[in-house]
Amino acid sequence: MKIDLIIADDHPLLLKGLRDFLEENNFNIIAQANNGRSALELIEKHKPSIAILDLEMPEMTGLEVAAECKLRKIQSKIILLTLHKEIYIYQQAKTLNISGYLLKDFAIEELINCINKINKGEDYFSGKLFPEERNQLDSKMNEKLTPSEVKILKLIADGLSSKEIANKLFIAERTVDKHRSNIIYKLNLDKKHNSLLIWAQNNKGIIF
Amino acid sequence: MPTYHLHLKFYQICIICVILLRSHTINAQNQTVDSLMIVLEKEQNPQEKFQILNKLIPLFDRKYDRQLVISYYKLGIYFAEQTENFMELGKWSNELFEIYRLESGNEEEALVLMLKAKKHVDKINDTRIKGNVFLKLAAAYYDKTDFSEAIEQYSNAEQEFSENDSIFIADALFFRAQARDYKGELIGAMTDYQKARLYYENLHDSDYVEFVNNGMAVLYSKYNIFEEAEKIRLDLAKSYLQQDKTYEWAVTMYNQSRDYLKQNKLEEHSITLTKVFDKINNDPTIDPEIRAIIGLSLSNFFSQKEDFKMQNKYFLEAKSIIEEELQGSSFIKLPYLKSRVLILESQKEIDQASQLIREYREMAVSAANMDQIIDAYLIESRISEKRGDYKNAFMALSKYQNFKDSIFQSNQANTFSYYQTLYETEKKERDLLLKTQEISDINEKNRTKTRYIITISIFIMTIMLLWFLIKNLRDANKAKKLQEKFSQDLLLSQEIERKRISKDLHDGLGQSLLLIKNKVVLNRDTATSELLNHAIEELRGISRSLHPFQLEELGVTGAIQNLLDQIDSETDIFVSSELDDIDDLLDKDQQLHVYRIVQESFNNIIKHAQSSAVKVSMFKSNRKISLSIQDNGIGFDFSEKFNDFKSLGLKTLKERTATLGGTMKVESELNKGTTFTFLIFT
Numbered sequence: 095m096k097i098d099l100i101i102a103d104d105h106p107l108l109l110k111g112l113r114d115f116l117e118e119n120n121f122n123i124i125a126q127a128n129n130g131r132s133a134l135e136l137i138e139k140h141k142p143s144i145a146i147l148d149l150e151m152p153e154m155t156g157l158e159v160a161a162e163c164k165l166r167k168i169q170s171k172i173i174l175l176t177l178h179k180e181i182y183i184y185q186q187a188k189t190l191n192i193s194g195y196l197l198k199d200f201a202i203e204e205l206i207n208c209i210n211k212i213n214k215g216e217d218y219f220s221g222k223l224f225p226e227e228r229n230q231l232d233s234k235m236n237e238k239l240t241p242s243e244v245k246i247l248k249l250i251a252d253g254l255s256s257k258e259i260a261n262k263l264f265i266a267e268r269t270v271d272k273h274r275s276n277i278i279y280k281l282n283l284d285k286k287h288n289s290l291l292i293w294a295q296n297n298k299g300i301i302f
Numbered sequence: 303m304p305t306y307h308l309h310l311k312f313y314q315i316c317i318i319c320v321i322l323l324r325s326h327t328i329n330a331q332n333q334t335v336d337s338l339m340i341v342l343e344k345e346q347n348p349q350e351k352f353q354i355l356n357k358l359i360p361l362f363d364r365k366y367d368r369q370l371v372i373s374y375y376k377l378g379i380y381f382a383e384q385t386e387n388f389m390e391l392g393k394w395s396n397e398l399f400e401i402y403r404l405e406s407g408n409e410e411e412a413l414v415l416m417l418k419a420k421k422h423v424d425k426i427n428d429t430r431i432k433g434n435v436f437l438k439l440a441a442a443y444y445d446k447t448d449f450s451e452a453i454e455q456y457s458n459a460e461q462e463f464s465e466n467d468s469i470f471i472a473d474a475l476f477f478r479a480q481a482r483d484y485k486g487e488l489i490g491a492m493t494d495y496q497k498a499r500l501y502y503e504n505l506h507d508s509d510y511v512e513f514v515n516n517g518m519a520v521l522y523s524k525y526n527i528f529e530e531a532e533k534i535r536l537d538l539a540k541s542y543l544q545q546d547k548t549y550e551w552a553v554t555m556y557n558q559s560r561d562y563l564k565q566n567k568l569e570e571h572s573i574t575l576t577k578v579f580d581k582i583n584n585d586p587t588i589d590p591e592i593r594a595i596i597g598l599s600l601s602n603f604f605s606q607k608e609d610f611k612m613q614n615k616y617f618l619e620a621k622s623i624i625e626e627e628l629q630g631s632s633f634i635k636l637p638y639l640k641s642r643v644l645i646l647e648s649q650k651e652i653d654q655a656s657q658l659i660r661e662y663r664e665m666a667v668s669a670a671n672m673d674q675i676i677d678a679y680l681i682e683s684r685i686s687e688k689r690g691d692y693k694n695a696f697m698a699l700s701k702y703q704n705f706k707d708s709i710f711q712s713n714q715a716n717t718f719s720y721y722q723t724l725y726e727t728e729k730k731e732r733d734l735l736l737k738t739q740e741i742s743d744i745n746e747k748n749r750t751k752t753r754y755i756i757t758i759s760i761f762i763m764t765i766m767l768l769w770f771l772i773k774n775l776r777d778a779n780k781a782k783k784l785q786e787k788f789s790q791d792l793l794l795s796q797e798i799e800r801k802r803i804s805k806d807l808h809d810g811l812g813q814s815l816l817l818i819k820n821k822v823v824l825n826r827d828t829a830t831s832e833l834l835n836h837a838i839e840e841l842r843g844i845s846r847s848l849h850p851f852q853l854e855e856l857g858v859t860g861a862i863q864n865l866l867d868q869i870d871s872e873t874d875i876f877v878s879s880e881l882d883d884i885d886d887l888l889d890k891d892q893q894l895h896v897y898r899i900v901q902e903s904f905n906n907i908i909k910h911a912q913s914s915a916v917k918v919s920m921f922k923s924n925r926k927i928s929l930s931i932q933d934n935g936i937g938f939d940f941s942e943k944f945n946d947f948k949s950l951g952l953k954t955l956k957e958r959t960a961t962l963g964g965t966m967k968v969e970s971e972l973n974k975g976t977t978f979t980f981l982i983f984t
Binding site for chain 1: 348812835838855856864867872876877878
């Protein structure tokens with residue numbers, strides 16, 4: 095079964111390009127809009143399975159349309175296809191009623207994959223949203239370290255105690271300890287005393 | 303006439319007083335005097351002789367033979383002149399003069415003595431001796447009845463005395479007044495009396511004040527200025543009575559009674575006389591002359607009233623006093639004679655009376671007493687008429703008339719000039735008073751006007767100053783508001799412009815790049831595609847920093863959180879935060895400002911602070927948001943950086959805070975970090 099789509103972009107050339115690309119790939123475009131408000135009306139009218147919206151459009155933005163859809167309890171999934179690279183959309187996707195988020199510059203590479211995933215009921219967020227990894231830690235880790243955790247790790251490598259770190263970074267000692275245990279978990283280390291310090295000193299080269 | 307006699311008597315009292323004041327208490331021992339006299343005989347040197355005399359002369363007193371003393375004084379004066387000791391010459395001359403005056407008949411010698419002293423007066427330094435030389439010289443002339451010279455010398459004396467000799471100046475004035483009185487200079491005499499009285503009053507010499515007053519009274523009545531004379535005399539009499547000076551009181555009252563008679567106030571005349579008579583007649587301590595003259599006056603009064611009994615009674619009282627106590631008194635002789643004439647007239651002993659009145663007239667003429675002469679002619683004419691000797695009566699009457707007229711004329715002239723002077727003086731004084739009054743009125747008016755003007759000026763100036771200050775304040779406020787508005791507008795237009803550029807970049811350039819990239823991807827040109835990816839990424843960065851589109855979607859709290867996350871991940875700075883949701887407290891523009899404040903603070907931190915950690919706290923309380931951004935960097939000197947024009951960052955922060963109606967506080971210490979605290983009131 096073909097997937098029904100509604101697309102919206104205020105930029106006519108891009109809209110046309112997108113339509114052509116999707117039709118080439120056998121998607122059924124029910125309707126298209128060049129502003130937020132008409133996009134919302136079309137979604138409400140056709141209730142497509144997926145609506146691909148530009149973030150920035152006249153009258154209503156893509157996010158506003160998504161929010162309105164949620165408010166009107168429209169089941170259609172929303173994919174944001176935009177030039178804006180806003181990590182917060184990924185972070186708050188649930189609240190914003192966004193199922194997929196693609197950057198226009200990588201649309202051709204990822205769009206088909208994204209539509210298929212969403213159609214299966216999953217979310218899709220482009221990997222291009224996230225900054226490139228800077229080190230080789232990834233391979234050894236259960237999960238990526240957050241920037242804060244990396245900074246704390248560096249201070250641990252310098253031999254600072256939790257208390258000293260807390261003072262230096264204006265945070266509570268407990269917060270430092272929490273970060274510590276998170277790091278230990280992410281690095282797959284023993285829960286032994288000093289194991290993190292020893293690891294940090296040994297891997298100084300990687301951290302810095 | 304009695305008046306003049308008393309007048310002279312006062313003068314003598316004055317002189318005696320002066321002597322007492324001047325003379326030293328001499329307690330010389332005879333031996334010393336004798337030995338000095340012997341030494342003086344032997345000594346030849348005039349200088350030495352003078353020295354001895356200088357010791358000797360002060361030793362003389364009354365017990366020495368007068369002629370002896372005089373001869374030594376003369377010797378002393380001679381040697382003083384020889385040895386040019388002029389001060390002693392003056393002093394001894396003055397002393398010798400007083401010795402001469404103790405007895406009459408030496409007037410010529412005294413004058414010669416003082417004239418000689420006067421020759422050397424310029425060489426005397428002591429003002430008192432110098433003045434006294436003139437004073438004595440004047441007295442010598444006075445005694446010789448040369449009043450013109452006396453007046454001149456008294457004037458010299460007045461000039462010579464210094465301020466410390468005011469008693470002598472007073473004397474000089476007093477004596478000159480008497481001299482002028484004799485000369486008939488009414489005004490001059492009156493002026494001198496007044497001046498002298500002022501001096502005596504200042505010296506608290508009440509006796510002399512009274513003498514002067516007496517002199518003035520006499521002067522006034524002489525020129526028929528009776529009101530003034532009466533005024534002075536009544537005061538004097540009262541004062542004498544209080545001091546129990548009965549004799550002086552009686553004399554004053556007697557003189558006043560004479561004035562009453564002259565004015566034909568017979569009742570007052572008789573009452574005054576009776577009053578005196580009752581008080582002194584039975585008091586033998588009182589001078590017999592005054593007692594006698596009062597009796598005679600009363601007798602004369604009753605003769606006029608044709609009460610012959612009373613006339614006779616008073617005459618007999620007086621007669622007994624005269625016969626018992628006043629044998630040889632020249633003073634009472636003429637009045638007594640007059641009363642006798644009147645008694646004889648009353649007793650119709652006309653021939654006898656006629657004889658006596660002729661005698662009286664001759665004596666009066668020889669005494670040159672005008673009043674008595676006139677009196678004599680009047681009575682003579684009356685008696686002659688009674689005798690039937692009409693020719694003689696007519697002659698006497700015409701003589702009487704002549705004298706009376708001449709006196710009347712001269713008196714009238716004097717009196718007239720006195721009143722004229724008085725009038726002029728009063729008029730001048732009144733004019734002066736009037737003018738002074740006018741001047742003070744004008745001054746008062748001027749002062750009021752000036753005060754008025756000053757008050758108004760101050761008022762106007764105050765108002766102008768206030769107006770000026772208020773205007774200044776308003777202008778300053780206006781300028782401040784304008785500037786604030788300007789910077790706000792600037793920030794606003796900057797934001798609008800940024801937003802526009804950001805949008806243009808994004809929608810224009812961004813979409814174009816996108817289309818290009820699509821083409822490239824379709825052509826499978828991976829390398830170019832990668833280059834385009836970088837270009838688009840860069841464009842995104844620029845666009846985002848120009849305008850945070852997320853702000854519109856997330857609200858300021860979310861946008862700030864986002865910003866912090868981004869900084870945390872993109873830099874080495876460890877960012878921790880505690881943020882209250884403040885979205886509903888601020889409108890869109892305000893939210894943008896708060897966001898920009900955080901953004902710019904971090905720009906500063908990243909650029910300058912070399913900080914490894916930043917803590918951001920944002921709390922809201924009732925209508926107040928407090929935002930603090932604390933770093934652990936190198937810190938800075940706020941005032942230094944703020945005044946540095948290039949550091950726009952701080953200025954913009956301040957302006958944004960001001961736009962929000964908030965305050966900014968910066969605490970910074972070198973190498974200890976910086977804390978920015980913003981308080982925003984909503």
